[in-house]
Amino acid sequence: MNPLPPLGALRAFEAVARLGSVVKAAESLHVTHSAISHQLRTLEGFLGLSLFLREGKKLLLTEEGRIYALRVRGALGDMAEATQRLQSCPKPHDITIGVVPSFALHWLLPRLPDFKAKYPQYTVNLRAGLGFEDMSNGLLDLAIRMGTGNWEGLQQQHLMDETVLLVAAAHFMPRPQTLAEVQTAVVIANPAIQWTSWCQAAGLADWRPKPAYTYNDSNLEVEAVRLGHGIALSRLSLVSAAIEAGSLVKITEIEVPYQYPYWLIWPEKSSASRKLADFSAWIIGQANDFVNGRNS
Template sequence: MGMVLPPLSALRAFVAVARLGSIVAASEELHVTHGAVSHQLRSLEEYLGVSLVNRKGRRVSLTEEGRIYAYQIRQALDNVSSVSERLRRRGRAQLLRVSVLPSFATHWLTPRLGDWMRHHPDLSLGLDASMAFVDFDVDGPDCAIRFGHGEWPGLHSQRLMGDSLLLVAAPRLFPDGTPSLERALSAAALQASESWETWLSGMTGELPPLRQPALEFTDSTPMLEAARQGLGVALTRRSIADQWLRAGELVLASEREVAHTSSYFLVWPHRSHGSPRLASFQAWLRRQAEAFERALSARPDPPYSA
């Protein structure tokens, strides 16, 4: 026996009226006229042979049958929507959505994406650059690159690499080309999320008093731009500043570089576990991270633990 179903448009109109309690509100949500919604309600009632709503002028309320039916239909439509979304994602199987901090995406990940594209021409990345702490169930990315200690309950994670803290500034702040701790600490302080106390920890001898940050930022990218313009010295991570240091846009304001207490991790929910797309990105990302760490440790003055 074939499946007999009422028109989907009539069900959508009914569920919208039941949820919003108003034909006017339902018509605005569905982008149709009030008359079209009323017609859909009547056609559904005629199809079922049951009154679903009580009408009093422009006001409507659900009958007892309508209330039960609305609950059941809403559940059914939610199931259809969920199944369809899963299938739609499977149809876009060549896209891997990655959540990442804007500063890390701009200064570390993006400069390396040319290599990714050369080796994985058939696999696209969707980068969600945001300061927000991603909720995998709500926001829907396949994985995220996070900076922390590796403790995220309910998620899989793999350590990628460590990092270090350092001070950077515009070259014109040190015209002789020699970093100076005294000069660095006397300049205007630029700060995003890093701790000056961590960078200073373990130092001996008398130091100039630590100045309050002259400028504070929520992300490292505008902070580094402020440093590049000569507004002060910026406390940042090697991974974020490395490109500008290599290009000569910034210079070390002090020779002191301290190993960071946090590391970068690739994090993913259980639904992504075993995904071939994720496995390809994970392997590539790990190779890039290992190369970065090797370059960091091969320097003549590698950072040391605070």
């Protein structure tokens, strides 16, 4: 004997128990009232007991029915979540990439058309987020993250180092021309970027800026600079395209290393993946071109 009742009967029962009405359950499941009533009779026949007390047109759950409804609701929820996770897993020709939002916006997005031109068979899905997403759930093929490396249970490839530099909008006035003028300029700060190393490299070891604005999001910081609100220390990967386009300018030529490099990481089980090999080779090449360009 099959120990499980029909799924349709369970769905109908859960809907009636949750909504308190055959009419509402039928509307929720887009079936007729008679279909719901039939499913309830089927389930009660399967179980050999009544799940409802019938008082005229009212249906009241028995105590056994109330407990069963809670467990059925949980089981159906688990099934829905498992189905959604399975549907969300990358398909053979999908590449799903976890990435820091600022890096995705300012560095990766402008380069993705080149990847698509070389590998038209792939669909690229970006999942932007600041958190370190668990890669054991199979929802990501790989991720681009900043950090110190040595993440347990993950394969990792150093992608590139990062530097920070002082920038302003091309139209920002008065634009500092000397280090003395830097010290009196309007400053936009980001807590993720410390000024200590830059000040030491600039010979201003005893000076620290008093920011007029502080933003804990790199995209907000870059946009505020672009709008001409002030000068800021920013990561080169986020501003290099704007500097090349002429909308942002370097205040000085001083660049200092950022404490966290970029890494390409992926689950160990994905190491033999063709799409991982294709995307890794492409993005490592892009990173090398970027680093060589800034060093030339």
